[in-house]
Amino acid sequence: MFEDYRRKMQMPSAEQALVGRNKPLETARQHYVSGRSIHAPWLAGHKQILLGMGCFWGAERLMWQVNGVYTTAVGYTGGFTPNPTYEETCTGLTGHNEVVLVDYDPAVITLEELLSIFWEAHDPTQGMRQGNDIGTTYRSGIYVYSPEDRIVAEKSRDLYQSAMTQNGLGKITTEILPASDFYYAEEYHQQYLAKNPNGYCGLKGTGVSCPIATV
DSSP states (O other), rough: HHHHHHTTSSOOOOSSSSOOOOOOOOOOOTTTTTTOOSSSOOOOEEEEEEEESHHHHHHHHHHTSSTTEEEEEEEEESSOOSSHHHHHHHHHOOHHHHEEEEEEEETTSOOOHHHHHHHHHSSSTSSSTTTEESGGGGOOOEEHHHHHHHHHHHHHHHHHHHHHHHHOOOOOEEEEEOOOOOEOOGGGGGTHHHHOTTTTOOOOOOOOOOOOOOO
């Protein structure tokens, strides 16, 4: 039992990671709530970001309700195993994080505003866990598609760290990295809490407000 816990809390190496598969998993094409596509090609002028904030069910529901967010999907990123299953990610041997793909219109909501929602909705100080969800798949993460967005994310983190420190809270452990391959989760995970309104949602913020970053 202890060995299983320890494995889930440590990132595997590429050599330790599960093999995975070449074929993508079967998943939805349209958003269960909006009916919009959850796959590229994206609308002109829209931007995308991947956000990890614990269990992706509650995180996705939060994001699809944000004004300016056009569509969302859940999946896995940041690890080694190609096209992993949910069960494989739960072993801790894929290296992947549970994330929400957010496609948004920057003319309606800025990245700074979107990240403010991200910071306030979870506890970014917990390392390889989020509340009772324990393991590398639940780490806090921001995965960006441009160097400019990384600068915005890092400035937003630094501002929130100042606010957290002023409120006696600890160091942010959120990883901010260029987006790597995003693997869509199985169809039943997509918009899970719309299909299962009484399902589990582990989102819980710290109560600290996030200043809006400007670059």
